[in-house]
Amino acid sequence: MATELIEESIDIDASPQKVWSIVSDLRTMGERSPQCKKMFIFGGDVKQGTRTLNINRRGPLVWPTNCKVVAFTPNQEIAWKIVENGTVWAYKITPKGDGVTLTESRTAANGETSKISSFLVDRAFGGNDNFEVELHAGMRETLGKIKRSAES
Template identity: 70%
Template sequence: MPAPLIEESIEIAGTPEQVWSVVSDLARMGEWSPQCKKMFIFGGPVKPGTRTLNINRRGPLLWPTRAKVVVFETNREIAWKIAENTTVWAYRITETGDGVTVTQSRTAPGGKTTALSSFLVDKAFGGNDAFETELAAGMRESLGKIKRAVEN
């Protein structure tokens, strides 16, 4: 059973606007994420309701997912819901005295995903615990890359 919430945070020496310009540009997701290699954006600039086609990779496995932007609060939060497993991925920006805290999260409402997703995680990704440990490590990697992009 998936964890209802996986999240990681990082402190970044930047403004909410600087971080927003990076995390809201979903076409750049392949630069940050070790798993989502490309997000194709449909319908112009990213906004509420924007749909994406995502190409994911883990070792020799390659698979597409579809998403819809469900939260879009400029300089604060962006989130998208994955159609295939109903999880919601988000970046939340919180201003601090010295910059911002950026939190990346994956929410599985009610601690559930689809039956197909659960089956694939179990059979192709080594089980839920191992996969979610990998997702958390990937979040830390993504946040580190975002931090470097903003601060450099």
């Protein structure tokens, strides 16, 4: 069983608009994420309902996922649902002083993912506990890259 909510946060000395310009540019996700190497956007600009095809990589393993943007509030939140496993990935921007707190999360409703996803996590990723440790580390890496970009 997956942890229902995995999240990491970072404080960034930049405006919500600056941080939003980075996190909402899904075409550049591969520059920040250690696992999602490329997001192909369908239908022009990213907005609620936009669909993506993502290419993910972990070591020698490469796999595609399909997503749909399920939340899109400029300067506040963007989230997308992975079709193959039902998880939702999100970025939330919360103003804090002269900057923001940026939170990245992955939600697995009721701690459940698809049977194929659970099987692959167990067999290819060393089990759920190891995989979730890796997800936390990946979130921290991604948030750090966003922070450096927004503050430069």
